[in-house]
Amino acid sequence: MTAKPDQSQTTQARTVLSIDAMGGDRGPLPIVLGMAASAEKNPNLHFIVHGPKDDLDRLVAARTVLRGRCEVRHCDEAVSMTDKPSQIMRNGKSTSMWSALECVRNGQAEVCVSCGNTGALMALSMIRLRKLPGVNRPAIAVLWPSRSKTGFNVMLDVGADIRADCKDLLQYALMGVSYARNGLKISLPKVGLLNVGTEDHKGRSELHEAHELIAQYEQSGDYKFVGFVEGSDIPGNKADVIVTDGFTGNVALKTGEGTAQLIGELLRQAFQYSPLSRLAQLLAVSSLQRLRKRIDPRRVNGGVFLGLNGTVVKSHGTADETGVSAAIKLAVTLANSQFSQKIAARVASVNTLTHDEENATSEAE
Amino acid sequence: MTAKPDQSQTTQARTVLSIDAMGGDRGPLPIVLGMAASAEKNPNLHFIVHGPKDDLDRLVAARTVLRGRCEVRHCDEAVSMTDKPSQIMRNGKSTSMWSALECVRNGQAEVCVSCGNTGALMALSMIRLRKLPGVNRPAIAVLWPSRSKTGFNVMLDVGADIRADCKDLLQYALMGVSYARNGLKISLPKVGLLNVGTEDHKGRSELHEAHELIAQYEQSGDYKFVGFVEGSDIPGNKADVIVTDGFTGNVALKTGEGTAQLIGELLRQAFQYSPLSRLAQLLAVSSLQRLRKRIDPRRVNGGVFLGLNGTVVKSHGTADETGVSAAIKLAVTLANSQFSQKIAARVASVNTLTHDEENATSEAE
Secondary structure, rough: OOOOOOHHHHHHEEEEEEEOOOOOOOOOOHHHHHHHHHHHOOEEEEEEEEEOOOHHHHHHHHHHHOOOEEEEEOEEEOOOOOOOOOHHHHOOOOOOOHHHHHHHHOOOOOEEEEOOOOHHHHHHHHHOOOOOOOOOOOOEEEEEEOOOOOOOEEEEEEOOOOOHHHHHHHHHHHHHHHHHHHHHHOOOEEEEEEEOOOOOOOOOOOHOOOOHHHHOOHHHHEEEEEEOHHHHHHHHHHOOEEEHHHHHHHHHHHHHHHHHHHHHHHHHHHOOOOHHHHHHHHHHHHHHHHHHHHOOHHHHHHHEEEEOEEEEEEEEOOOOOHHHHHHHHHHHHHHOHHHHHHHHHHHHHHHHHHHHHHHHHHOOO | OOOHHHHHHHHHHHEEEEOOOOOOOOOOHHHHHHHHHHHHHHHOOOEEEEOOOHHHHHHHHOOHHHHOEEEEEEEEOOOOOOOOOOHHHHHHHOHHHHHHHHHHHHOOOOOOOOOOOOOHHHHHHHHHHOOOOOOOOOEEEEEEEEEOOOOOOEEEEEOOOOOOOOOHHHHHHHHHHHHHHHHHHOOOOOEEEEEEOOOOOOOOOOOOHHHHHHHHHHHHHHHHEEEEEEEEOOOOOOEEEEEEEEEHHHHHHHHHHHHHHHHHHHHHHHOOOOOHHHHHHHHHHHHHHHHHHOOOOOHHHOOEOOOOOOOEEEEOOOOOOOHHHHHHHHHHHHHOOHHHHHHHHHHHHHHHHHHHHHHHHHHHO
């Protein structure tokens, strides 16, 4: 893949993001508020925002920081959380999601950000942006709060596809490494393959094949393979990139989020217990805020779709201003590192090798 | 399965547990301390404890509460955490783990408790206690801290077997219901099937088959089926029993534990930040202890092996006195509710039906 001319010209001067204003649970307001918050911090940031023109014009006009930096593209329809991906693929042309992706497809924007229906967004991304040459299954990667130096690990796939064979898992490793390098600035990412134990004999057969394959490409892929890791290593510092299939990854992600949420609730309850504990909470408020800031899912808001001709950031459907702004910040980091081109080059470099092997195998069969 | 005569006679008067004193990471001391702590609280409790006689005699003699209530059975060897299950199945006859299971097999004790190697314990339990008639794959169930009224949900399988077909998942549902009823005293347990979304079309095909099967046996199995649940529902109040295969369950369990541990560390760090936050911690100490008590994994220590002729409680390898005592408490609850006989009856009742169906199917094929 070669960089589009107008894209490389603009990277230095300004970053253009394509924003789907509809499809989130809270409507367009938090989206525009998040855009404004990000625009305050980054003067190079420009937006193309997609949704009902009248509403958006009004919301945008009320934020002076967005003046001259935000183009509104009218769309009649929005994808809802209950729409089936297949319906949207057939009849979704007038939705804000489709329009937002189109700007990345034609090079007008560098990254697309949407709070909408994940399944529909992935399905549309696949047909409009198309998969990178050599990628069989695109993946969704998230940043997971961890004990690592950067404070985060990359985990993928968290739900683009419930299946993954050993070659898909190798590609996830390569794409995850590229994400860790460009998104978290880790020069030699450590890759771990998620399993039920760290011993070589444990787990499903496709994991053993993937173990061999990921070990084999360690040098050419420029990463360190630490072998099998367990669920407890996802928030740990043993691996920077945790590779798994989309079924297991999705369950793990939601289990982690659910656990963190329950602990948060219990912590609040514990502090409401007695007058003394309420006083303690007052004194502890800055400590607790520090903790909250560290693990607040809104501050690491955004799954990134990897393996496509273009970058898409999926924000939580329930994201508020802070959450949307975090997703935009991630999109800017990826746009500025020319992530899309780099990941394409990385997958292509190994793809030549695996493709040769595939031919050899199919001839042997 | 009929209750063994000497067992039914003793249930009222005394509860006898068989304790593997070896194989934990901290040696026999925390085991004996945990036994003593439980014996203090429950005068009906008796033990048969397995391990090196000289050491155990000395440790037991030092606790007056254990006097006359603890029989030591000498064993030369112990299963280590790195031993492979297959080795132990062939050569493990003189281990404390084997000896501890033997007491449940021959009816001398009602429940076996071990801190040892999970894989070896499951393998030995399968060959010595044997699977219940109609059970294809035994499962390991854990109590997961949750928003439910009881404070816990039952989740299984968390790692007995990495595979599970739709019939296995039905049996997990039945066994989990029996555990929720006897271990948590929930009269009509709600059962959820773990998936990547709650919509009917999501997830793998075996999950759709299992969904049908578990719905079909709702009435005869005496539970309420709530359909698909997600990772975030594991600590929730939507389902009391969460059913999944041992691969997914193991990853989810370790992810939850890892997340809770990370938050605990960050909370401690947050309170160490400044003199004011350290003062806040002093005031908040009882609130934090209340929280810790609620989610302390040591207080819900013990996976239960389900689907065998006899009950086995697997305690954490790193369990201390509190952890061992919690595992013993769970073992006592299960022994007193005659769990082993009840679960056998439950599996058998549905087994007749599925078996009939299986015959019908195989004839049709």
